[in-house]
Amino acid sequence: MSSVSHNPAEWAHGSGAAREATAETTHVASEAVARYAFAGVRLLIAFEFLWAFGDKLFGWGLSTPSDAAWIRGGSPTEGYLGSVQGTFAGFFNPMAGNPVVDWLFMLGLLCIGLALALGIGMRIAAGAGALLLLLMWMASLPLAVNPFVDDHLINAVVLIGLAAFLAGDTAGLGRWWSQRRMVRRFPALR
Template sequence: MTTIARSHAHRPDVAPQQEGQVVTPFARRALAVTRIGFGLTFLWAFLDKLLALGFSTGRDETGAVDRLGDAAWVNGGSPTEGFLTFGADGPFQGLYHDIAGAWWADTLFMVGLAGIGLALTLGIGMRLATAAGALLYVLMWTVVLPPENNPVLDDHLLGAATLVALGALGAGDTWGFGRAWARTSLVRRFPVLR
């Protein structure tokens, strides 16, 4: 088993694994595509809420696009108020109604979307990005308890599990800057930033 693991150590398309484990080049690329897809999803959510591009943010109650961009965060709109006010249900409804539109909730949410999105897209800071992304997904799951189509599972929990897997499998090393990032003095000093 040691021979198998060592024979792939020099290949840039195969990440170093524990002894006897080898992730194939196809699997590494599949993980990279998944990582980049999640990263772009977080970045898109950030941009849509920042600028009210008319997809999830910037539509009025009839579904028409608000051309003035009043809902844009840059124009004073709240990225959390609509979802937490009108989407919250279940045991945490009161909590989420209380924090809906709070400046600190808006700021944390937007910084989280941007940071997670950039880190996943670039393949850097995967430990923190996948942990923060998984936490954000679980929190969003708690907003809509119980889920509409299943008594327990929904896409938020599946997204959280996927992010945990991406972080555990070093998905930032393929088609990303994960390896170069890991060699920086900052990351060597604080490995949690890997």
């Protein structure tokens, strides 16, 4: 008996066993690609947060001029929150330049950025990052280019997805972090 199939439908797609093996290999390869793609997105968003922190702290001259750096007495929130117009101006404008808001904003940028970069505490980092981005999206309304969507809103949703798909486990310390006693006891720290 020959192992060659005489069924033309199997010629195009291979035998059942070959099809299953190919599907499994493709699934495994696709899963690995997805894991590394999510890890890449996680690291890019981490860089966004850490860059914003560094630029506002030191005034690297891109978004924040050096004379407006936080270490030189500038406020990291004054320019952005002070220039809010539209629906939420009454909410955000009074916060501009408030030292407590400055500290919370800068700590948020730093802690969210570090957690994303390391792949640890992803649930808290994703929640806090999504909240911060949602607030920044609200401050941007009305949007100049699109009536509803901008990068703040997209990144907020992406952060939740990264935490849900355990993006910190690939190219990060997430798997190691998840084995810590405190994290096993309080899964929200994952």
